[in-house]
Amino acid sequence: MLSHFVLAFEKEISTCSTTICIKQTSLGGQNLYIAPYVSSPLPVVRRMLTLSELIPGELIYDLGSGDGRIVIMAAQEFGAVGVGVEMREDLVKQALEKVSELGLNGMVKIVQSDMFKVDLSRADVVTLYLTTSANEKVKPKLESELRQGTRIVCHDYEILGWKPHRVDKFCENPKLGYPSHTIYVYKV
Numbered sequence: 001m002l003s004h005f006v007l008a009f010e011k012e013i014s015t016c017s018t019t020i021c022i023k024q025t026s027l028g029g030q031n032l033y034i035a036p037y038v039s040s041p042l043p044v045v046r047r048m049l050t051l052s053e054l055i056p057g058e059l060i061y062d063l064g065s066g067d068g069r070i071v072i073m074a075a076q077e078f079g080a081v082g083v084g085v086e087m088r089e090d091l092v093k094q095a096l097e098k099v100s101e102l103g104l105n106g107m108v109k110i111v112q113s114d115m116f117k118v119d120l121s122r123a124d125v126v127t128l129y130l131t132t133s134a135n136e137k138v139k140p141k142l143e144s145e146l147r148q149g150t151r152i153v154c155h156d157y158e159i160l161g162w163k164p165h166r167v168d169k170f171c172e173n174p175k176l177g178y179p180s181h182t183i184y185v186y187k188v
Contacts, residue, residue, distance in 0.1 A: 034137055035130040037088065039066050040155050044181050045073050047170050048127060051185050052153045054078045058124035061085065063115040063138065068095030068108065070127050075107035080125075084110040085118050120145040129155040136160055142188075152186040162186050 040048070048070070054060060056079030062070040063085050071082025072095075086092050095110040111118070115138065120126060123146060128135060135157055142152060142159075151165075158164065166185040171177065 034134040035064055037064070037066050037091065038129070039069060040129050041172055041179075041181075042069065042073070043172050044155060044170060044183070045070050046077070047168065047181075048153045048155060048183055049074055049078055051166060051168055051183055052125045052127070052151045054080050054125055056080065059083070059122055060125040060127065061118070061120055061123045062127045063118075064128070064130055065095065065110065066091050068098055068110050071108050071110070072098060072102065072104060074125075075104050076102065080107075082108045083118075084108070085113055085115045086110065087112065087114070116141060121147065123150055126150065126152045127155075128152065128157075130157060132157045132160060146188045148188055150188045152188070154184040154186070156182050158182075158184045159186060 052060075054074060058080045059082075060071060060074045060080050061083045062068075065071060065084025065086045066088075068084045068086075068091075071080075071084045074080040074082045084095055086095065089112060092110055092112040099105060099108045099110060120141065126142065126146065128138065130138065135154060136159070139159055139161070146152070152159070163186075164184045165187045168183040168185070170181045170183055172179045172181065
């Protein structure tokens with residue numbers, strides 16, 4: 001069953017736009033992006049995936065996936081099928097190399113695309129580590145495309161106007177008492 005899903009999934013992903021992703025504007029010749037790249041620490045990623053209640057075979061999208069760590073861990077440790085959407089070519093290349101090195105090509109896809117152009121309607125889980133203002137920009141897309149029951153998990157930045165299903169204060173290093181993170185879980 002999963003292999004049939006992966007084949008259909010690969011066909012769908014191959015049709016995704018390969019234009020540079022995330023909305024950008026030009027100001028004095030510089031591109032401005034809706035959020036900076038900062039990776040979530042691996043213990044935080046694991047906690048996000050656990051809180052999402054991700055189960056084997058589910059489809060997870062990470063918008064602004066950076067080095068692919070969320071979708072890679074989702075496949076390795078949770079048995080999920082993952083799609084990372086990233087705009088930066090260097091991070092896409094790094095993520096693709098890691099996916100290949102780990103033999104996860106059938107479970108994880110990394111696409112260099114505009115997150116606003118990727119169809120999220122089949123997602124079971126969507127992860128975000130964007131700013132609150134960036135989440136605000138993505139919110140209409142999530143509201144219009146996600147089906148009932150889809151979980152959205154945000155690291156440190158909430159989605160204003162939505163009531164979280166759960167808010168988790170997570171301490172990365174309990175012995176030190178920091179760094180601490182807030183994980184917001186929403187259900188459509």
